Amino acid sequence: MIAFKKKIFGVTWTHKFPKSHPNLEPDDDSNAGYQGTTTYPTCEIIISGKMTEGRQELTLLHEHIHIVSFENSLNLKEKDVKCLTAGLFAIGYRMTNK
Numbered sequence: 892m893i894a895f896k897k898k899i900f901g902v903t904w905t906h907k908f909p910k911s912h913p914n915l916e917p918d919d920d921s922n923a924g925y926q927g928t929t930t931y932p933t934c935e936i937i938i939s940g941k942m943t944e945g946r947q948e949l950t951l952l953h954e955h956i957h958i959v960s961f962e963n964s965l966n967l968k969e970k971d972v973k974c975l976t977a978g979l980f981a982i983g984y985r986m987t988n989k
């Protein structure tokens with residue numbers, strides 16, 4: 892995917908897909924498949940550009956769920972975010988850059 896900006900809860904977030912980024916590496920097995928990170932207050936979502944496009948979409952959804960949790964004080968745990976990500980992706984949710 893190529894970089895784009897998108898408003899989430901009224902805030903513009905920059906979405907980037909670099910081949911490498913210090914916040915993405917090294918990774919461990921607990922985060923397998925989710926090579927992404929969300930940074931405050933710069934409002935950047937960094938997704939590893941080394942993954943397939945499908946894996947990038949999955950990871951983007953994962954990071955968006957973290958933002959929804961944070962912005963609504965849901966305090967979702969990592970396992971909750973992973974379950975929601977897998978469930979929404981399985982029923983067809985896909986991210987667009989529009």
Ligand SMILES: [Zn+2]
Pocket residue numbers: 925953957969972
């Ligand atoms: Zn996560």
